[in-house]
Amino acid sequence: MAWVYYLRLFDSRFQADCLRARLEAAEGWAFHREPRYIGIFQTLRGRYGIKVLW
Secondary structure, three states, X not given: OOEEEOOOOEOOXXXXXXXXXXXXXXXXXXXXXXOOEEEEEEOOXXXXXXXXXX
């Protein structure tokens, strides 16, 4: 079990939330198994990213 960080940072939380919703709606076609948790994190510079826990 490990965190996997998506390699792109976004300027707004809305953009990151849209990507999180798309990943949650993927329903197995993008992943071999379902992730336990998909979350949004904020960097020290104020940008947002996606992290996934398998």
